[in-house]
Amino acid sequence: MTGFFSFHRFLAIIVKEFVQMRRDRVTFAMMIGIPIVQMVVFGYAINSDPKHLPTAILAADQSVFSRTIISAMENSGYFKIVRTVATEDEASFLIEEGEIQFVLTIPESFSRRLVRGEQPSLLLTADATDPSATSNALTAFRAVAEAALVRDFQGPLAHLKRGPPPLSVILHPSYNPEAITQYNIVPGLMGVVLTMTLVIITGLAITRERERGTMENLLSTPVKPFEVMLGKIIPYILVGYVQMGVIMLAGRFLFKVPMIGNLWLLLAVSFLFIAANLGVGLTFSTLARNQLQAVQMAFFFFLPSILLSGFMFPFRGMPGWAQMVGETLPLTHFLRIVRGILLKGNGLAQILPNLWPIGVFLVIALTIGLTRYRRTLD
């Protein structure tokens, strides 16, 4: 009867939470209102000028000119050459995974045609999911490449300095060719709204019981901490899905965000993210002395989440320490997953590198929460 976990006690908590949720108009309004308000507020993008974006080179032509262009790219500060790839497939896989932002393709006949003055083309492919991250670099590239080549045109090639531009650059922003920021913002909002509301709502869940004195009654019954925690989490997971639904519908019909990926996959992996946030909220509510403190703690978690996750500023534009902090936050990984699935059509294999960190985070948060949950009033 007093075993470790009992379904009837767990069920009792769930039913109670649902009834209370239904009665609490403010919370209910918050759950639906916040996604809508945020969609409107963040409809405008925040731009910045990120540098050192990871770039891969797919060079079929190993001439001095190729090397000139590559080193000029690096000197410009916008690009950081991290890989050389052999095939187009490999390049597009790296972009899909989000490991690199650009691929520069130098065609086989590049130097030969350059010398002949045939204006050969360079192809710069960009992951433009987040246009604010790539637009400056794309703009800079053409000028950088031309200026560098002109310096190489000495002696017999000097005549190339005059005349038309020596090469043409083909820019290929994949995934979000029109550079519409909402495409990036709307999926991101999903993570932001879930973080904000779920951490606050569950942050209040246990603190409220303590503040209203109902904890005293709860503790005098045989109910276990784990049953209370889980019973409080489950109803809010549903809330999380309702919020996702609101945002996806608005994204689809208001902002016309393309959703090419598998929505079921997105819903499935969101479970982990939602649970992670609820775990944080519950942990806060075991630490906070009153509801105000719980809200403050939620805010202190929310701020770095929104600032350092790559939602507000392109992740790669942030300083190293900020990126390190960002990597520990579930929102960072969730943003990559959502954008990956919705805009790039990523599958499970591609999002896996961002899935497990959320899982680790969830386990840690729940463990802290459970050990901190006081079984007595001491």
Next chain:
Amino acid sequence: MTEVAPVIDVRDLTKTFGTNIAVNRLSIQVQPGEIYGFLGPNGSGKTTFIRMLCGLLRPDSGSGSCLGYDLFRESEQIKVQTGYLAQRFSLYEDLSVRENLQFMARIYGLPKIRVLVDETMERLGLTRFAGQLAGNLSGGWKQRLALAACLLHKPRLLLLDEPTAGVDPKARRDFWDEIYLLAAEGVTSLISTHYMDEAERCHRLAYLAYGNLLAAGTATEVVAASGLHTWTVTGENVHLLSATLKKTTGVEQVAPFGNILHVSGHDPEALGAALDNLDRGKYRYEQSEVSLEDVFISLMQNNRRDH
């Protein structure tokens, strides 16, 4: 009667908060079916003691058992058979009467919840409030709901922390009728209260001040053990006497009860002498039975925090 194991049996139970000793080496025994009263001024440790019994607080030291289970190691078993009514209303104000009871019934894993909740509401006269939010009930009905909630699982022991505070006299009387019925069914109750009439209804009682147990036993035993003697004084404007009497040697306490003054002290000769000085034409006085209240006032006066 053969020897039966006490329902509550604690020895030297102590709880401190920082430097504040809330309960100081308290030892009491409560027998099955008994209604045991817990009295004492605010902050004397009644709530703290009751919380330790039902596993809400961990005692710092001492030993004890409740319903035969060890207080330190078996609080889970104690919880299953105990009904605790907290001093502050601790059910959900945003749930209806029925929802609150259903919640508690589920928590205890009780069978046939619907029937059980209906029966319990019927028994305590809550049926007509079934759909009302608990937060909208009056004080008396809230307490009845709280009592109903801790009776659902048919506990053998009730721990009631000031269940009738702020409740009107009629509701208090009904509440006590219920406690008596339960006692007749064999349920043991430990009740803390500030009301003297309630103290007198208890089979036995304990008086606490600043964490110390000052007196325990039946009302008669407590009065006898106090060694107190009381005279009542009546007459025109008798309350004007009170200040003078307090300064008279032999008089330890003067307490007005309406138009009567209770004058008490431990030394009957000195007390009698003090009263002989009164104007017999104006005032009538006579030795009377010592009331529980006289005893408690005396206990409280002699046990100020500063000693």
